[in-house]
Amino acid sequence: MALIARVTVGPMALADVTAVHEIEQLSFSVPWPAHAFEQELRGNRLARYLVARAGGTVVGFAGTWLMVDDSHITTFGVHPEWRRQGIGRQLLLGIAELSIAIGARRMTLEVRETNEAAQRLYQSFGFEIVGRRPRYYTDDGEDALVMTTPELTDPVMGDRIAAERARLEA
Numbered sequence: 568m569a570l571i572a573r574v575t576v577g578p579m580a581l582a583d584v585t586a587v588h589e590i591e592q593l594s595f596s597v598p599w600p601a602h603a604f605e606q607e608l609r610g611n612r613l614a615r616y617l618v619a620r621a622g623g624t625v626v627g628f629a630g631t632w633l634m635v636d637d638s639h640i641t642t643f644g645v646h647p648e649w650r651r652q653g654i655g656r657q658l659l660l661g662i663a664e665l666s667i668a669i670g671a672r673r674m675t676l677e678v679r680e681t682n683e684a685a686q687r688l689y690q691s692f693g694f695e696i697v698g699r700r701p702r703y704y705t706d707d708g709e710d711a712l713v714m715t716t717p718e719l720t721d722p723v724m725g726d727r728i729a730a731e732r733a734r735l736e737a
């Protein structure tokens with residue numbers, strides 16, 4: 568996999584919401600409305616959102632909520648024209664480092680059981696399937712798999728995150 572060096576990951580700003588919402592619409596059958604992102608950025612002190620930029624263009628985004636000591640990934644997408652270039656991996660690394668910085672012990676998320684692309688990405692970061700939420704998705708009744716990481720302080724996770732960072736900066 569060739570990583571694009573010019574892609575950078577940083578905090579999402581209100582000015583990014585239009586571009587983020589476009590990617591959200593291209594990525595999910597039941598997209599969040601744009602105002603949901605605005606509300607998250609303005610009013611949810613537990614939320615953190617990142618964007619990936621290629622030059623000045625937003626090409627992906629990810630968000631998490633710090634719930635007690637669990638960093639719960641809420642949304643995550645890469646523009647279809649930019650997929651399979653390591654941007655999802657770069658965003659997940661950003662969320663992992665942020666989660667450690669804000670004191671989370673684990674990362675968790677729900678993923679469609681048929682979403683193999685996302686599951687593979689998560690598994691490569693150490694996420695494991697720990698549960699199932701039957702008929703979680705309201706549009707088609709698909710089940711969600713619940714995935715979680717080992718403790719972020721576990722040396723295995725530390726080594727994995729450090730290796731991802733080193734690979735990115737190589």
Ligand SMILES: CC(C)(COP(=O)(O)OP(=O)(O)OC[C@H]1O[C@@H](n2cnc3c(N)ncnc32)[C@H](O)[C@@H]1OP(=O)(O)O)[C@@H](O)C(=O)NCCC(=O)NCCS
Pocket residue numbers: 568594595643644645646649650651652653654655656657676677678679682683684685687688689691
């Ligand atoms: C899931 C998603 C964010 C991945 O983004 P991406 O930038 O394409 O991912 P990366 O290029 O960083 O891929 C990292 C790894 O994920 C896995 N992967 C990603 N896309 C894949 C695909 N289409 N098929 C199989 N594996 C895939 C691979 O293991 C890949 O590593 P490799 O390229 O070295 O084989 C992207 O496909 C997307 O936006 N999907 C729609 C929205 C979505 O499903 N979000 C997750 C909701 S839980």
